[in-house]
Amino acid sequence: MTMRDFRFFHSAAKLQKRLFREREREREREIMACSRLMWATRAASYLRISVPFTLRVRGFSSVLKDLKYADSHEWVKVDGISATIGITDHAKDHLGDVVYVELPEVGASISQGSSFGAVESVKATSDVYSPVSGKVIEVNEELNSSPGLINASPYENGWIIKVEMSDKDETNKLMGSDQYSKFCEEEDAKH
């Protein structure tokens, strides 16, 4: 190895170490932020308060008590035979800033667990799946011009579709808020 090669490899190794240290420091900051926010999140979700933007920390995203959840991170709010569907705080944290939403046609039939559209963020398109079966009766047209509503307000203004359910009992297969919170923690612990 020549001196020049050695210098290149040495600076490459230094750069790698620096990247690693920076990632470690970032992780430490996240953990500190986690513990400060944890009580706030739990209290807020129990009280069904929409938690503000500060919750960027993985594993402690807000979960609302009166919704049902799919393991693909969509939520559903049931009102009679009508269901409003969106993606959760956890999902949008893991996606990054949404720049595009592909919506289904009104009148389309969808089934539980199958894809009804997609969102794009950080140059990645991610399919979204319906927690229930039925017919699409309304789509959130606002998302065409303001896809960021999903990030700003995933449970309210960032709703994606409304469905007339064909089988209300399907919601029994979904998770409640506590079960979903636990599911998210277990998923985040995998890495």
Next chain:
Amino acid sequence: MRVPRSLEVWKMGTVNYLDALKLQEKLVSDRKTSKIADTVLSLQHPPTYTLGKRRTDHNLLIPESELKKIGAELCYTQRGGDITFHGPHQAILYPIISLRDIGIGARNYVEKLELTMIELAALYGVRAFAGQKGETGVWVGERKIGAIGVRISYGITSHGLAFNIDPDLSYFKHIVPCGIADKEVTSLRKETDSVLPTEEVIQGQLISCFARLFGYSNLIWKEKGSILSDNGEN
């Protein structure tokens, strides 16, 4: 408590874009049913322009009818991202992996793909970095050296990254690359004074960076140069 994870690496040479797309669709379906383990395709394409789900064809600056004259094709895809160019001497990785198995989402996945290219560039003394918000990809100064476009379906990834070793950069003049105007495209050849080894070596290094960042401890290398005429094998 980490279970040792395996990655199957398919070394494929030059593959037509649409053939690679059909292969990925099959592999995603197989990965979803756990017929196969996490796999990554390592290949290059003949000159091809591709568009993402948003179909931003206003960023193609020449008429489609002119493409044949310059020896290129245009393909529409379901991946994220804007218009880009793939061609010879550009190293491409298409990981077909389960993000749910490793508990990460799109953002974290894409960050790791960016780091893969950053670490490869660092091996040649090139200081690259991830783009700012809205400019996913890998940059050297104001010049883009690596692009990313991904699709995630049932938690399984397809498409992936493209790293410019030494492609013909004039092809990029016919598009607004990734929809970002006024930014140049560059290559490893342009950015480093180092003598570059063969592309096979560089692609091997790219795969090693990928495997290390994603925690694969066991790599299974497969030469799949003739896979597309070999339907029985999987």
